[in-house]
Amino acid sequence: MQVELQERPATARPLLAIDGLKAFYGGTEALHGISFSLPTGGITTLLGANGAGKTTTLRAICGMVRREGEVSFDGQAIGRLATEDIVRLGVAHVPEGRGTFTGLSVEENLKIATYGRRDRAHVKRDLDLVFTYFPRLKERIAQQAGTLSGGEQQMLAISRALMLGPRLMLLDEPSFGLAPLIVREIFHIMRRINEEAGVAMLLVEQNATLALELADTVYVLETGSIVMSGTADEMKNNEGIRRSYLGY
Ligand code: ATP
Numbered sequence: 001m002q003v004e005l006q007e008r009p010a011t012a013r014p015l016l017a018i019d020g021l022k023a024f025y026g027g028t029e030a031l032h033g034i035s036f037s038l039p040t041g042g043i044t045t046l047l048g049a050n051g052a053g054k055t056t057t058l059r060a061i062c063g064m065v066r067r068e069g070e071v072s073f074d075g076q077a078i079g080r081l082a083t084e085d086i087v088r089l090g091v092a093h094v095p096e097g098r099g100t101f102t103g104l105s106v107e108e109n110l111k112i113a114t115y116g117r118r119d120r121a122h123v124k125r126d127l128d129l130v131f132t133y134f135p136r137l138k139e140r141i142a143q144q145a146g147t148l149s150g151g152e153q154q155m156l157a158i159s160r161a162l163m164l165g166p167r168l169m170l171l172d173e174p175s176f177g178l179a180p181l182i183v184r185e186i187f188h189i190m191r192r193i194n195e196e197a198g199v200a201m202l203l204v205e206q207n208a209t210l211a212l213e214l215a216d217t218v219y220v221l222e223t224g225s226i227v228m229s230g231t232a233d234e235m236k237n238n239e240g241i242r243r244s245y246l247g248y
């Protein structure tokens with residue numbers, strides 16, 4: 001059953017608009033021309049089984065995989081830009097596996113993230129912001145990232161993304177391998193970052209229950225195509241979604 005999204009007012013330009021996006025690994029097409037959009041300041045989640053194309057969608061948005069189709073961010077075409085230019089416009093990717101530099105300290109990891117930033121004046125402000133969200137990282141500022149707990153490493157990965165001064169965060173499996181309590185804590189902080197700093201989020205998450213608690217809008221991917229979309233509440237009440245993703 002297709003659950004249609006309610007129409008937004010014509011004035012609300014999407015922050016991210018994707019139209020006919022394809023992605024390729026070598027000669028293999030992993031995304032078959034998907035289209036969707038994200039509002040400014042919202043939280044959207046992609047649901048789908050293993051191999052559906054969720055990670056590939058995030059990679060395609062930030063130019064980390066060969067892609068075709070239209071992607072625009074805040075009205076600007078980014079479908080042909082290099083990853084570093086997309087990042088500079090305000091799109092920060094928190095990859096699967098976190099991507100922290102394990103041999104560097106917490107402070108060095110955070111500073112490295114800011115090297116490409118043009119608005120240097122805001123770096124100190126954003127560092128303070130990171131420490132208000134993640135005071136534990138402040139306590140461990142000199143510690144080598146590889147010696148942090150899994151939860152702290154995920155906090156560091158999100159913090160590195162925050163240090164880019166993003167308007168959109170692409171989050172890939174932030175709960176992966178973490179204990180439920182720490183996952184709760186991290187998701188709570190993600191909501192605060194969204195609400196207080198106005199950072200929009202596109203979340204990929206195996207734990208669909210958590211994803212639907214956090215997100216307001218949902219797209220379901222199956223083998224490289226979007227097969228359903230709706231609000232999180234609509235999805236929670238959809239029998240097919242409940243059976244396939246929520247386990248009841
Ligand atoms: P998962 O939850 O398992 O990460 P996913 O929905 O994120 O699943 P993707 O990782 O985006 O799925 O994979 C989509 C398709 O692309 C799959 O068929 C996968 O085998 C293929 N694929 C992903 N990464 C690569 C790669 N580096 N090289 C070749 N094929 C890949």
